[in-house]
Amino acid sequence: MSDVQLDRVDEAALSLAGPGDYIALLKPRVMSLVVFTALTGLVLAPGGIHPVIGLAALICIAVGAGASGALNMWYDADIDRVMRRTSGRPIPAGRVTEGEALAFGLTLAAFSVGVLSVLVNPVAAGLLAFTIFFYVVIYTMWLKRWTPQNIVIGGAAGAFPPVVAWASVTGGVSLESIVLFLIIFMWTPPHFWALALFKSDDYARAGVPMLPVVAGLAETRRQILIYSVLLAPIGVLPAVLGFASLAYGVAAGMLGLVFVGMAVRVYRMSDADTAMVPAKRLFAFSIFYLFMLFAMLLVERLAMLAGLAW
Amino acid sequence: MVADLERGTPPAGVEDGVRLTPEQIRRRRARSIAIGLALGALVILFWAVTIVKLGGHVADRTL
Numbered sequence: 001m002s003d004v005q006l007d008r009v010d011e012a013a014l015s016l017a018g019p020g021d022y023i024a025l026l027k028p029r030v031m032s033l034v035v036f037t038a039l040t041g042l043v044l045a046p047g048g049i050h051p052v053i054g055l056a057a058l059i060c061i062a063v064g065a066g067a068s069g070a071l072n073m074w075y076d077a078d079i080d081r082v083m084r085r086t087s088g089r090p091i092p093a094g095r096v097t098e099g100e101a102l103a104f105g106l107t108l109a110a111f112s113v114g115v116l117s118v119l120v121n122p123v124a125a126g127l128l129a130f131t132i133f134f135y136v137v138i139y140t141m142w143l144k145r146w147t148p149q150n151i152v153i154g155g156a157a158g159a160f161p162p163v164v165a166w167a168s169v170t171g172g173v174s175l176e177s178i179v180l181f182l183i184i185f186m187w188t189p190p191h192f193w194a195l196a197l198f199k200s201d202d203y204a205r206a207g208v209p210m211l212p213v214v215a216g217l218a219e220t221r222r223q224i225l226i227y228s229v230l231l232a233p234i235g236v237l238p239a240v241l242g243f244a245s246l247a248y249g250v251a252a253g254m255l256g257l258v259f260v261g262m263a264v265r266v267y268r269m270s271d272a273d274t275a276m277v278p279a280k281r282l283f284a285f286s287i288f289y290l291f292m293l294f295a296m297l298l299v300e301r302l303a304m305l306a307g308l309a310w
Numbered sequence: 311m312v313a314d315l316e317r318g319t320p321p322a323g324v325e326d327g328v329r330l331t332p333e334q335i336r337r338r339r340a341r342s343i344a345i346g347l348a349l350g351a352l353v354i355l356f357w358a359v360t361i362v363k364l365g366g367h368v369a370d371r372t373l
Binding site for chain 2: 015016017018019022050052053055056059119
């Protein structure tokens with residue numbers, strides 16, 4: 001018994017985690033995308049919001065997303081250890097213990113939801129709480145290891161931030177914020193399956209049922225094409241529904257056509273192709289595509305608010 | 311054996327227990343500073359939001 005206590009003392013005393021390790025638990029790259037799409041939702045929502053309250057909302061959404069990342073790394077530490085892409089994360093690398101990551105994630109989740117509720121509004125806070133729950137429980141704990149459709153449904157978690165931001169301004173959910181949701185939701189499968197195509201050995205080793213591992217490369221390429229074809233028209237919807245300009249619609253349409261064109265190239269890739277250049281290109285372009293769509297929406301609305309006429 | 315035991319006891323003024331390496335002390339200090347900065351930021355955020363919610367004319371009133 002004294003040995004157990006000694007071990008605990010050693011473990012507690014030996015923490016070498018620096019602030020950087022805790023920042024890594026927040027998945028800063030995912031967080032930057034969350035902040036960007038949330039900012040777009042915040043600016044597009046009608047009525048406007050005081051800049052200080054808007055900043056508070058953005059910080060809460062970013063911290064909530066970070067909490068989801070930390071809880072995801074806590075739960076997935078076992079598979080992160082096996083995958084080359086994730087073996088350097090703070091828990092598998094031994095710099096942060098699982099208990100520390102869990103406590104960190106839960107604390108930030110509770111704080112972000114609580115503060116958003118008090119400083120902004122309870123509807124936005126409720127949506128943020130649901131987003132964290134969806135990512136951690138529905139995606140990480142349940143879908144990810146169970147079904148190859150994991151990222152299709154799990155993608156909803158990544159699509160929520162602009163909806164939460166929109167609700168921070170209006171106190172509700174509307175058709176426009178659902179369109180912003182749908183753009184990210186439909187974008188997620190081709191984006192991640194393109195990655196999974198050239199990283200499938202990593203996922204296979206970890207036993208994660210990603211589509212290429214379970215259904216094969218050909219089926220994955222077919223699904224990428226299907227979702228790309230569905231995504232392209234949804235990208236144009238903001239212009240069709242009148243909350244973005246015709247210029248946005250034309251540009252989004254052209255970007256969507258390029259997206260589908262690249263997905264067709266991925267579809268035509270042979271099974272023998274191990275370099276998978278089309279898949280790597282589609283993965284890179286998918287990030288550019290989503291960034292451009294939201295950047296155009298954001299810049300256009302900011303220019304309108306500044307009184308510039310197109 | 312008695313000499314061993316005596317050697318095991320720390321000299322007067324030095325506390326017994328876990329001794330941190332300089333690296334551990336440095337990391338702990340970095341963590342403490344990070345927590346301090348986060349708490350400071352939270353205080354500023356709450357202060358700013360309070361001012362915004364009260365409005366600009368909060369001081370203009372009679373008893």
